[in-house]
Amino acid sequence: MKEQATRPANLPINPHFSSGPCAKRPGWSLSSLSDALVGRSHRSKGGKAKLQEVIELSREVLGIPSDYRIGIVPGSDTGAIEMALWSMLGARGVDVLAWESFGKEWVTDITKQLKLDDVKVYEAPYGKLPDLAQVDPARDIVFTWNGTTSGVRIPNGDWISETREGLTFCDATSAVFAMDVPWKLLDVTTWSWQKVLGGEGAHGMIVLSPRAVERLTSYKAPRPLPKIFRLAKGTELIEGIFSGETINTPSMLAVEDALDGLRWAKSIGGLSGLIARSQENLKAISEWQATSDWADFLATDPATRSSTSICLVIKDAEVVQWDSKKQASFVKSMTGLVEDAGAGFDIASYRDAPLGLRIWGGATVETKDIQCLLEWLDYAFTTTKSKLQA
Incomplete structure (x- = not known):
């Protein structure tokens, strides 16, 4: 006899688990933006x-050193x-690390x-x-x-060497505000508003160490740079970018x-509170997975498992x-069932990643909503498998 699943009685209060744009903070509403300076330059x-x-609040919350731009x-x-x-890039040799889609995009940009x-x-x-031991501190590192x-x-x-000669370029978009990022080891760090704090898309953030600023103002890249890529003019940093004067209209x-x-x-x-919330979400999924007979983490080493984009x-x-x-039909049916019930949106794996599920566990997501979603995943798995076996 096929196993019959019991439909969960409850739904998450916020069923948004997309890995970008990510869930809004608890209690958010459009009225939160009533002070927006719309209609003004x-x-x-x-x-x-x-x-x-x-800029100032980002520095305060993340603990970015005062001499970083x-x-x-x-x-x-x-x-x-x-x-x-x-x-x-181009001032010295470059080591590029890639283990997923976006890292591979940076490989393509650098090589092609x-x-x-x-x-x-x-x-x-x-x-x-x-x-990671393969990287050479005499070279630039992109990861x-x-x-x-x-x-x-x-x-x-x-x-990462504290006495490195090269610069470290870190795409930290789904890490900052949820993980402890060692700023003194990073020379160029970037992220977007729509990730861990659930902001709206548009602009990104870039943080430069003094060593990165020195590179910008002393090295002339041997290639044309469109206006939106220019951080320096001649041997001078474009200071306005780092004091509220954006390159184009936000x-x-x-x-x-x-x-x-x-x-x-x-x-x-602050940061400790954000990290704790994200870690609680990962813990909830880890405890559930430990007893699951159908789900496993894509990350094989527990020490490397993300607390934000949980795959x-x-x-x-x-x-x-x-x-x-x-298999693809199964996952599509399973995630469709969860979505149709209003229990969880945008939880399928990224299009280039191995087939499975991806649950955003960043700080704006409530652990109780994660726990509720997991009940629905068990229900959806059993129900979908039963239908395909019929």
Whole structure:
């Protein structure tokens, strides 16, 4: 007799588990943006003050050193990391680490678009990290801190030399505000508003160490740079980018939303409070997975499991024997059931990642909602499998 699943009685209060744009903070509503400076120039005194406040609050919440520059730039995290790569790479050899989709995009940019000669690529399959000991501190290093599409994170910065000669370029978009990022080991760090604090898309953030600023003002990249990529003019840093004067026009609604998220972060204890909330979400899924007979983590090493983009694969012996088309149909049906019930939206794995589930566990997600979602996943798995066996 086929196993019959019991439909859960409750739904998550907030069923939004997308890995970007991510869930809004608890209690958020459109009224939270009532103070947005709409209909005004972002270059007005009030507009620049709002943008500068985003910079100052980001520094305060994240504990960014006072001598590091923080800028707001176009194009979300992608724009921020691209402008850094195009502006600064080429001064010395480059080591690139990749173990998921976005890291591989930076490999493509560096090797196919920038066409740098001295590049070493260290890759690992989804679920694992490359050997971090391979990197050379005499060379520039490009990497993601957290693999948003693989659920694999770097556990610490012990592998980065404090006396490095090269610069470290870190795409930290799904790590900052949820993980302890060692700023003194990072020279260029980027992220986007729509990740851990659940802001709206538009602009990205870029943080430069004094060593990165020195590179920008002393090295002229041997390639044309469009206006939106320019962080320096000649031998001078474009200071306005780091004091509330963005390169192009930001949405002041998105700016207000970023401020709302940062103020909320302060209200729950700052970075330590944010990290604790995300870790509780990972703990809830870890405890559930430990007793699950069908779900496993994509990240094979517990020390590298992300607490934000939590990626799961199906380990059920029967399902893993099916062909890829049937497996894809199964996951689509399973996630569709959860979505139709209003229990969880956008939980399928990233399109380039191994087939499975991806649950956002960042600080804006309530653990009780995660726990409720897990009940629905068990129900959806059993129900969907039963239908396919019929």
